[in-house]
Amino acid sequence: MVNVRHQALRAALAVLAALVLGTVAGSVIQTQFNLLALVRIGGEVTLTQWLVVTLQDIAGFGPLFAILLAVTLAAALPVAGVTARLLGGWRRSLMALAGGGGLLVAFITIDALAPMPTLIAATRSLPGTIAMLAPGALAGWLFAHLTRAVHATEGRP
């Protein structure tokens, strides 16, 4: 019983860590695309402004992206977990793939539903969209990595 509670707590902390890492990564990545777009049209952004905006976006953009990522992971990671069990391995890779692929589905869905054509400006381009999938993959991988011992004690790869 104690072991089960310990595993549940560990899984919950793993989800939290994955969400925090993915949210921060996603926010930082989108900031770089947005500021680079300004530089390309002749805008000047000092290093200090660059850092300040990057930090402000974690507070400003982060909450929305955290919700998007949480919903994505809640749907994608269980599917990846079941698939890994069926395949007998590849858990970390599958969860990374599920996190990234899940975000792609989330971006497409939210752009179809939201009044504006593209909700997240960084996803207006293909490179930006691909880069914005990385936080999902990172979050999925981290969750799998932090919960690996749980599955090892269960005798699963």
Place this chain on the structure above:
Amino acid sequence: MTTRCARLAGLVLLLALGPAGAATLRVETLAEGLEHPWSLAFLPDGAMLVTERAGRLRYIDPQGDLASEPITGLPEDIHVQAQAGLKEIALAPDFADTGRVYLTHACGSRQANALCLTRARFAEHALHDRETIFRTRPERQGSAHYGGRIAFLPDGTLLLTHGDGFVYREQAQRPENHLGSLLRLNPDGTAPADNPAIADAAPETWSYGHRNIQGIVHDPATDTVWVAEHGPRGGDELNRVRPGGNYGWPLATHGVDYTGARITPHTSLPGMADPLWTWTPALAPGGMTRYSGDLFPHWEGDLLIAGLAGKSVRRMVVDANGVDEAEILFRDRGERLRDIRTGPGGALYLLTDYADGRLLRVTPAD
């Protein structure tokens, strides 16, 4: 009959208190059942033309009754989706002689569309001799941020507002295309030879760095052009536009993106014009009128701006010291307002932005 009943049912008394003193306003529903009405023009005989974004042009007779059948002869390639559709209707300054009207509309498909300016002759409940005289470049994907308002200048040219297309916001800083620009055209859609000299600009560009202008007026008393434009989340702007000016978007703005992300670190930059007024949270300005009439003498010369998200009208007082928001009108009605016009008799006319939109007339109650 239905219209008359609706007019009676819609008769409302509204108390609006402002610095200019208490004024009791009467708000009357002239027409309803308009699908996202966007623009209004007054014919010399007191009748009105109203565009519906869904792609219809409606006629309201001098008695205020809405004709059941839309006006025929509209362009066939109106792209209707989201913000796209039929937009502005404006009578040519020489309408009395020529019967000419100008219309703006999104044209093309979702994958490749533009803002088109169409000229036609209005007579006998129909448009005749229709021709599309201008089409913005480049074509863009999506159905957002078209601008589409028209203002005529005393020299016979016209100003046409054009939005940034939403996903192309950086293009507003590239005057060589039409995205995010205010364009000045001859009455036949060609570019005047005396447009401002802006490096590498398209010949039609008059000013640039705009996001999505949906309110424009020319003040004849001061020969000033005013525009109200949408910011992103906050940062809506009222600008006094000078030829050749760069109005900053998206390098400088007081708003942030809808996601909460910063669009730029700058709210002001050298070489770019600052707004004279900003709204945060967003007003989402629709149409704008410069009031001149006998019914509300204390509003003479003021700018009245319709608010969509702000669900109100902002009365802006312009003087030598700048601009001040003197009064917020109609906020308690809680309606999205797309357009506002001063009628020939001095009454105000409002269009509400709904699938079952209405035309309202505002007069003093006493």
